[in-house]
Amino acid sequence: MSEAFPKISKVTYEGKTTKNPFAYKFYNPDQMVEGKTMKDHLRFSCVYWHTMRGNGSDPFGVGTALRPWEDGTNSVTNALKRADVFFEICQKLQLPYYAFHDRDVAPEGNTLKECNANFDKVAAHMKELQSTTGVKLLWGTASLFTNARYVHGAATSSNADVFAFAAGQVKKALEVTKELGGEGYVFWGGREGYALLHNTDMKRELDNLSRFLHMAVDYAKKIGFKGAFYIEPKPKEPSTHQYDSDAAACLNFLRQYDLLKDFKLNIENNHATLAGHSFCHELQTCIDAKALGSIDANSGDPLLGWDTDEFPYDITQTALAMLTILNGGGLTTGGVNFDAKVRRASFTPEDLLHAHILGVDTYARALTIAAAIRADGGLKDIVEERYTSWNSGVGKEIEGGKSNFENLERYVFEKEAANGLSDNISGSQERILSYINSFV
């Protein structure tokens, strides 16, 4: 097969000073960072949907993207050719993983059976491509939101037949994910939510969602799928009120329905900020619940109120995210997934490469900055020093479960009568930000 990018052999590391726009300035896959290669730390993943199926359309206009490999049909043949290009891109960009929805890779059919048949044909080809390129599947997922049948949701639909169809669809997606050696499987809420509370039975819908997820866990066990399950929080889109609005909402749901042992979260930067939290906050929330699974690396525009899915470019903010992740033990089953799309005005095929290079270099650089901060140890010291009072005396007693309101009141009365209570120490935010900037 002829290549889509015949002039570009491979995007490799050329160092910070290169002028070659098709080279990495910071991503050096085999470079060791904290005893592990960059590649193993970051586990970059390319997404099929934006990379191959994004055409630059938006609510105000049609697609702009020039994709010479497309033949304009929704055929299986076109889908197979498209997969070739996708794996060429992954390979040339040295992205070790990818992710897909069932309906990105293969055309819809008129019935579930037809859908499955199309999916099987393309999946067989992808398995081959995985084998020839070495690119692996980070996670699979099913699109439970594109088709009109999911207008009221999938597992939370008011129509039980839609729940049944979704069950069949996820069954198949799990099977294919297993077949392709997928290391995980993601549930993004899609249209699980509502537009108008007053025509909605929220409790019934959430009960049904929990049933759906339990069935998925059961079926995965049955077929021997050992990959991780992830829930991906997101607020506001496409339903006005998404049930999985942020990490806390997901964890609350998972705890309520006894699913926390089976699921971790896939945290997306832009979903975090849309929910009013920082990316780091959502990451830390998961880490503290032992539930950080994977991340979606795309960022948003803080001046816009929707998920813009931009390739990450903010060096400092990404470094702080990587710092949080490294402090939390790093990514294990998951990876850094570029759920990102080129801007509508970046319509050439080459822009797909430029965009991934931007994202990859931003994360690679962030990783080295985060590691440098950790090596220096300054932040760790600051945190430890701030909480010193908890390591002995009254603090230690409280944390040891030996205190109550009465003896704490007595403690205050006595200490105030003697020397007075201990002073607070400054939070020193500005000094810390200067310190962090010194690593950028």
Added chain:
Amino acid sequence: MSEAFPKISKVTYEGKTTKNPFAYKFYNPDQMVEGKTMKDHLRFSCVYWHTMRGNGSDPFGVGTALRPWEDGTNSVTNALKRADVFFEICQKLQLPYYAFHDRDVAPEGNTLKECNANFDKVAAHMKELQSTTGVKLLWGTASLFTNARYVHGAATSSNADVFAFAAGQVKKALEVTKELGGEGYVFWGGREGYALLHNTDMKRELDNLSRFLHMAVDYAKKIGFKGAFYIEPKPKEPSTHQYDSDAAACLNFLRQYDLLKDFKLNIENNHATLAGHSFCHELQTCIDAKALGSIDANSGDPLLGWDTDEFPYDITQTALAMLTILNGGGLTTGGVNFDAKVRRASFTPEDLLHAHILGVDTYARALTIAAAIRADGGLKDIVEERYTSWNSGVGKEIEGGKSNFENLERYVFEKEAANGLSDNISGSQERILSYINSFV
């Protein structure tokens, strides 16, 4: 003692057509709605902090409020006089309940002991005023955020001595709340949160917060306080990241730390919208978790990004909130608390009355609209009809726990091969909104 509002005897119901600005157009306390008086449905509560301590200052200017009863001192004497005016206001407005923070009602002292002594003096007077006026305490709470010692939080402070002081302060506030017959006690997060994640040990802080709340529960049991405990969610203020950011975050925390049996939530309209949810969404989230305790009725300005604490005036939105509450079983231990302040430019004492009249009438009218919608039954029918498919066949099997992915796939294969799956029915949002408007 001379009255603060000698010209106003009592604000009473005069009906919709009255031109008297010091009369209720809709709130008729003893009017029966769904077999209960308006008074018992709404359980209105006046807050001490905004009503008596709000002076119209904002980050850009000093106070504007004219409060002739204030003598300009922070003395206990002034505090006692102020309490008289407060109960006069509650009584003249026919508000059956009130709420307070310890530090609103009595001056701070230099030590916890001095604080407690001041508090006791004022509390004794308030007990008397409760008795003479019949006004009751809906809930008490402690201010764990005003004093400089709480700069890094109270139960989540990096300074163990601050935790201890907060423990002593809440101990006292619980005792006083019990003494005054308080029907509840509220924990609003105050400064429990952080400004900068990178100098913060979030896990340790949340562990400590849970210890604090368990101590509170234990102490309440010990002294025989039978009132309800509430957590009040709020995002963004005063900490950039508040731990109790919304209902789901609170429920997640309560579940994680085994506190859900002891706490319900106090949901504020403006806190809901700041968190990116609707008031109704937050109410329903609590109702479905059997955790709706009480509400703060103040609303915000959707164009502004902070808690403006405005008296509620939106008739339709308030009606939908009351509808949600009535559908969820109504308020029992809690009430409709006006955590609201007059605008800075509404600086006369009379504006305090006008503002409460606005809020009270808005809720009273909302209650009657909600009841009319319920009596008509149209919305209930719409919801039931939308979920009919779950009452039999495949839906019933799923809800009965008798399905799995395999038999659902088989069901889809077979039904698609026969007649096809059932069609979705329209959500009819616009028709429903017309229907709702017809009750306004």
Added chain:
Amino acid sequence: MSEAFPKISKVTYEGKTTKNPFAYKFYNPDQMVEGKTMKDHLRFSCVYWHTMRGNGSDPFGVGTALRPWEDGTNSVTNALKRADVFFEICQKLQLPYYAFHDRDVAPEGNTLKECNANFDKVAAHMKELQSTTGVKLLWGTASLFTNARYVHGAATSSNADVFAFAAGQVKKALEVTKELGGEGYVFWGGREGYALLHNTDMKRELDNLSRFLHMAVDYAKKIGFKGAFYIEPKPKEPSTHQYDSDAAACLNFLRQYDLLKDFKLNIENNHATLAGHSFCHELQTCIDAKALGSIDANSGDPLLGWDTDEFPYDITQTALAMLTILNGGGLTTGGVNFDAKVRRASFTPEDLLHAHILGVDTYARALTIAAAIRADGGLKDIVEERYTSWNSGVGKEIEGGKSNFENLERYVFEKEAANGLSDNISGSQERILSYINSFV
């Protein structure tokens, strides 16, 4: 031709208590309000794009709308049939006006000539339909944003050929608008703006935009088009930074480039709130600049950060908008245009009617409330009373241009030494909101 809605003859006024969902509860076209019919006050307009071309697709899924009259082609034949249905809808809903983009009504061709030819065929049919139904054209406009050529804008494109094409397109749209007796012509910014300042020459782009608008004015004169020209402000979408972000930005541009004499503004509720202003603020800004032209009546969801284009349903907010408009002299050349779309889950043809009924009744009711407030005169009195100090003495001198800093300083020195300066009077916001609510 067979009707699309054979079971519905005409949506007529049946009064508030009707249970017929296909009747107006408030809109009684010939009812007199302030000496003019409701119809003439509101000049309702139905839009072609959302009503006929909206299919319920969103960035997360395909269309859901059931439109049995569509044959699935992009042919002129289908376009002609679609026009029949549109005029049937306008007529049955008693909407006296409509609005369209060139590309809504007729299919694109491969060249401007082909586009024009298609457009001419459909326009001729629309002219006939106008004549048989009596429905008139409120305004026309050209879609300078849907086609991929407009990826970098139209009049502000970095590609001069695109400017030229846009010029040709608007030339034709003006001709057709004139031919159809259009009472106005709208320029909505479309993609006039930028995504990244650092690849953009903003000054050059705005200079070119002004040249484009001057050409439009010149050509309109040449062909004798006497309709009003409107600019429609909007921020954020589709360009990250839209040049016409709000009313002030448009007025600033129009003043700078000497276009204010030729243009008025078309103010959309949801565009106002996206820009951080209230609808009333934007209306008043235009009124004070003698530049209010027309309004788009669709509202948004304050919890969502994009233009949701919902049919208006908020009675009180709409009443305040109508109050502002009536106080400003009412709509003359413009109208109340429903630039609104049914929700994705409202997918039946009947939902199109329900949605317009919601919007029409909301505005009709708003008109009567606004008129009642004006008849009562209470608000007018409040405003006049607040500014009394400007009608005599120092205020009159200042407004008469007879003061300067020196004599004002002297005035203050003297008045402070005598009785002191005049006190402020309360803004009474809460009392005023109660007053306003009493008319709802």
Added chain:
Amino acid sequence: MSEAFPKISKVTYEGKTTKNPFAYKFYNPDQMVEGKTMKDHLRFSCVYWHTMRGNGSDPFGVGTALRPWEDGTNSVTNALKRADVFFEICQKLQLPYYAFHDRDVAPEGNTLKECNANFDKVAAHMKELQSTTGVKLLWGTASLFTNARYVHGAATSSNADVFAFAAGQVKKALEVTKELGGEGYVFWGGREGYALLHNTDMKRELDNLSRFLHMAVDYAKKIGFKGAFYIEPKPKEPSTHQYDSDAAACLNFLRQYDLLKDFKLNIENNHATLAGHSFCHELQTCIDAKALGSIDANSGDPLLGWDTDEFPYDITQTALAMLTILNGGGLTTGGVNFDAKVRRASFTPEDLLHAHILGVDTYARALTIAAAIRADGGLKDIVEERYTSWNSGVGKEIEGGKSNFENLERYVFEKEAANGLSDNISGSQERILSYINSFV
């Protein structure tokens, strides 16, 4: 007088690798950048209000700041001592300029005369301190928002006496600014705006505002004040609707009232983002109108909806702002003013220094990055290339005023019939962001 920071002699440049937290890593005042010293490019200015009068209070709690030089009184004596500390800070930080409000530096009196007398005493001392330290006044301004009299605005007050008082106050502030050699004078809108449109006469208020500004211009001429006049846009705070909401709103007002020749704008980063624009957008808007005067360097938190006035720390965003400014000709009369406050938890005196060091180094580094980008020329080339089509042919004709709709239509008809119109070229946003990042 004893120093406030006796242990710190002067904060000097020590280079990127220094571990001394009281040294600059990037700001080297005399280092040449594009032929001018860093000092002359940046013209840093320290503000009196946050630096000396900020005490860490917020709407939820009292001040936390430790300021040992304060004696707790609002006396002139205390004000004089405070001025000493302020100039010590400016000098030790090597900030060449400062800015103040009249009421920051000197206590209010009961009358305008008393205010002026206090102000004179402190101003005399400041003049002396300027002389001994070499620190100069970038601009002065008057606080027309703190005092309760300004509750309804100053120049836009509904009370003419308040306008008069404000006139007297600004008269004095102009005199003092002149006396101190101030290089500019700022009008920040303060409370010029409204909370409720329906009790407001917006037109009358804006007419009065224009009268006020004309009086100020006239008086400045009269007393020979040659400094620049600036308006500072800001939305939302403290009035819900601020008249000067963004750059475009200010420019529109200045054009309407024939004031554009007399005023430039002072653009604040955080005000820009609150208004929904980027800092760069607001800067460019001013530059294109030849109206960029000065900047306020403080940034905000994109997750919070109010002006957080944080010291700038974002290297890349600041570099892009400096790039915009350098491309626009640099700062001339204005400077980089730190209208920024330490976080409430940064309560030590030393935190004041740390915070300014953070801000100064961020801007110094930004300046060198911007200069490097300009030296490389890559961005300039990209912009020029994008607009090439405007330099000849049809583009040149359009820009030369030689085109109209008719000949452009003809051009399109002919070119489409021949080779077709010119293709668009990609906007290449991702490649450009990689390019920009390579300079960080």
